[in-house]
Amino acid sequence: MRWFDRLLGIDRRWIFLAIGVAVVIPFFAPMGFPVVVTEPVRRLYDAIEELPSDSKPIFLSMDYAPATTPELDPMSLAIMRHAFRRGLPVVVMTLHPAGYGLAQRAIATAAEEFDVEYGVDYAFLGFHPGIAAVMLGMGIDIQNVYAEDAYGTPVADLPIMEGVRNYDDVPLLVSIAGSAYPDSWISFAYQPYGQRVAAGVTAVMATDYYPYLDSGQMVGLLGGMRGAAEYEVLIERHDKGVRGMDSQSVIHVFIIVLVVLGNIAYFAQRKGKRPAPQEA
């Protein structure tokens, strides 16, 4: 058997093993690659940084399921930390049924790091079905959609919601999403009501949102774990985003090496199969 046949016929379990090793090793031996901040991430950071300290609450919609937590949880945490550090109130909500438990966990993690009080500095509205209807309804009256918070307290009784009636009173809405929720926020909150919207999405989704960034319909964008890592660098609070960058770097390089090797072997095999030129 020739070398390229052997290479192309390699048992895929060896590839799986190599991937596993490549992911794990950087956690034990960090390489500390520098994370350079890109423009879409800086725009979201600046949008929060520019809010006055007596601002009305930022709304954080955590619209994702457990499958995408490694990429999206660091974003939610970084945004909450940024807001809490600046003394900005945050109202968390979710339009994904599985987002409820994830939001509770992220809120608890961020809140315990700061001197913040539930109902005053942050609140959790819980899950509500009906994506478009909720988004449109919030444009008229938020308390009509969310009469109570996640724990049964009337939203009208929460000090954080004082003077917050609809999107006119929400300086920024950030949708952290594992599927196309940000498109809906643009269609049903930005377009009819002019709500400023930013998004944090998985790496594979990020390319879909560049048209919104370019048109100014979206304030900023965090794409994948890299986006979270950049935000962690900006708020100078390194966490899982930055820690994951070494593994992601190694994996990306490894996959590129595999693609190159696969192509070399493929062309060598094709050349080997080509019939020898006939002598005249």
Next chain:
Amino acid sequence: MLRRQLPLALCFIAGVFMAVQYFIPHSSVQDFYQRLLDWLMTLLAFAFLLGTVSLIKVHFHKIRNRAADRGFSFVVFFGLALTLGTGFLHPEHITPGSPFDVVFQNIQIPIEATMFSLLAFYIASAAFRAFRARTLEATLLLVAAVIVMLGRVPIGDVIHEGIPAATQWILNVPNLAAKRGIMIGVGLGMMATALKIILGIERAWMGGGD
């Protein structure tokens, strides 16, 4: 009459109203619009019930018909009973540390995260076996993919400062142009489909396949 004309008439009236209300800020119109949104949210809540009933029916039939993979159906019923049971222990609200939250945090999150993580292994294997520069288009795709993959991780900055810049260019220029074209096409398609449904030309939503 009731089975065909009434749903079509309701669809027409609701569709036209939702389109027209956007241009009429009068309070009576906006109040009715708000009421429609409330109805919509109530209706959508029932979708979860419908989904659960459908799931139970599918797996009940598998068990009753002794399907080869009926063991998984028992797992579904066990999971359903466990989550419903723990949910009803504190039906008013789910707080951190409650039984439902413990099940969610310790079973559902790790299971879903594991399932998604497996993609990395299969993507690597598939890229090795299938990502070939067979044609000019495939070669362009391959080169763009390599640049973006390097440019989206910090090692790209270490290798050469031009890689992240090239990545941003790919995302901001060819990607943006293609996405914008697709989005405009999808938008026009959505409008055309909505019009067809409102006018009763497209009736597949009524069932029966016409």
